[in-house]
Amino acid sequence: MSAPHDEPDDFAPSNTPGYKPTAAKTAEEYAKLDAEDESLARWKASLGIIPGAADAPATGPKVSILTLELGSPTLPAGKTITFNINDQAALAEIKKNPIVIKEGVEYNVRITFKVNHSIISGVRYIQIVKRAGVKVDKMEQMLGSYGPHPKGEAYVKNFDPEESPSGMLARSGTYNVRSRVIDDDGEVYADWDWSFKLAKEWS
Known part of the structure; x- marks a missing residue:
């Protein structure tokens, strides 16, 4: 379900001047590309591309998002905040009962995902945060380039650290978040809503 008052370009990926996405290739096509180039071979190996390997069936989404996690060195020992993106009941519960984030601390978002087929590049995570229907923050982070994992x-991708707001005003009200994983071509791999509140301590 869409968050209210989304602007049309809220989730439009940022464009890098002079950058033009190339046509998508399968893992098998990349494996055969310039096979004699050693540096390219090392790059392909880093993506899990094995020359001569059979390409995974090109059906379904190229990327499956599994979980989103909030990590922080200030979290109590043993506490984790993890969302199963595919558990609609759990996501609905988080919207009704927002998670609590400690104010004024460093935290980071990390996501777990699988590459099902082909090579991904230009895929990014975009997060829009609103309070009382007004956008207060936007985060955009690139996943990087990956191929299907050989096994x-x-x-797991850890994004750059952020700092949670602090103060009495920041602690008032609920923050509604819409998260999306999208590529340069506009293909959406995941889109979900969740909510949080700020407090003096984690809970």
Whole structure:
């Protein structure tokens, strides 16, 4: 469900001047590309591209987002804040009962995802935060370039640290967040809403 009052360009990925996305290639096509180039071979190996390997079936989404987690060195020992993006009941519960984030602390967002087929690049996480329907923050972070994991395992991407607001005004009200994972071509791989409140301590 869309958050209210979204501006049309809220989730438009930022454009890098002079950058033009290239046509998408499958893992098999990349494996065959300039096979004699050693530096390119190392880059392809870093993406999990194995020359001669059979390409994964190109069906379904290229990327599956599994979880979103909030991490902070100030979190109590053993406490984690993790959302299962595919559990609609849990996401609905978080919207009704917002998570509590400690004010004035450093935290970071990390996501777990799988690349199902092809090579991804230009995929980014965009987060819009609103309070009382007014946008108060936007975060945009690039995932990077990845190929399907040789063992079918998930990737974990830690984004740059942020600092939570502080003060009595910041602690009043609920912050509504809409998160989206999207690529340069406008293909959306995940889109979900959640909410949080700020407090003097984690809870």
